Amino acid sequence: MSALSIEHVSKAYALDGAQRPVLKDINFAVGQNEILAIVGASGCGKSTLLRLIVGLDGDYRGSIVRGDGDTVPAKIGMVFQDHRLYPWLTVEANVDLAFDTSPLPARERREKVQHYIDLVGLSDYSKAYPRQLSGGMAQRAAIARALAQEPGILLMDEPFGALDSILRMRLQEELLAIWEKNRLSIVIVTHDVEEALYLADRVIVMEPNPGRIRDVIPVDLPRPRNRSSMLLTQLKKRCLSMLV
Ligand SMILES: Nc1ncnc2c1ncn2[C@@H]1O[C@H](COP(=O)(O)OP(=O)(O)OP(=O)(O)O)[C@@H](O)[C@H]1O
Ligand SMILES: [Mg+2]
Known part of the structure; x- marks a missing residue:
């Protein structure tokens, strides 16, 4: 049973009047309760892919x-x-937005x-207001807001990137x-391969120009995992x- 299936997804952006391919023939499925990590060079289309999945951009093939x-x-x-918090709302009010409906x-x-x-x-x-938080704290507030929606599928785009390594491990x-x-x-x-391998059931490795899947690595290890195994x-x- 899949929670999400991506089939033959390709995407191009117009740049200087020309169509520049960003994603090429992406195929994968995410199982129920699966943790899937995506790693790849900067610019290989990872954020673009998440934007397509969440429905922020409908202009793609597949x-x-x-x-x-x-x-x-x-x-x-x-x-x-x-983090995309609303600057005029406190942390509490930003998280409360998850319950709007x-x-x-x-x-x-x-x-x-x-x-x-x-x-x-x-x-x-x-x-506190977002401007009164450090980058990592704002990111944590954004994580709280996403979790508060109690989603069945959670998409996270480098959620711990701004955090120091101790906090990062705690949040993992x-x-x-x-x-x-x-x-x-x-x-x-x-972009942290160790993080991907520690968390995920499978790690998708992407390569750029145009963004495509290079490999899918299963991580067949029970949890809790030993980071230095x-x-x-x-x-x-x-x-x-x-x-x-
Ligand atoms: N709105 C846009 N218009 C035109 N090109 C775009 C747009 N958004 C992204 N791109 C291009 O698409 C490519 C992929 O961008 P994307 O942000 O998805 O990469 P990424 O893998 O998330 O990179 P990073 O690891 O740096 O976050 C980049 O070359 C970028 O310049
Ligand atoms: Mg990105």
């Missing part, structure tokens, strides 16, 4: 199908590469907002805990040999 046609397609949540009573809604803010470690900053653990609890499917774009080290070498 097909992107949510769900397997039988069940109701899962809600998609997205964490962008830049929700029928939840006010008290439960407040509790949920607080829960997701606590989860990303921003309890002391719920009344949080993400896995949330994933285990909520059984969601996750597609995470990262032999297999992860071998897989890291394999990934890096394709990327560098």
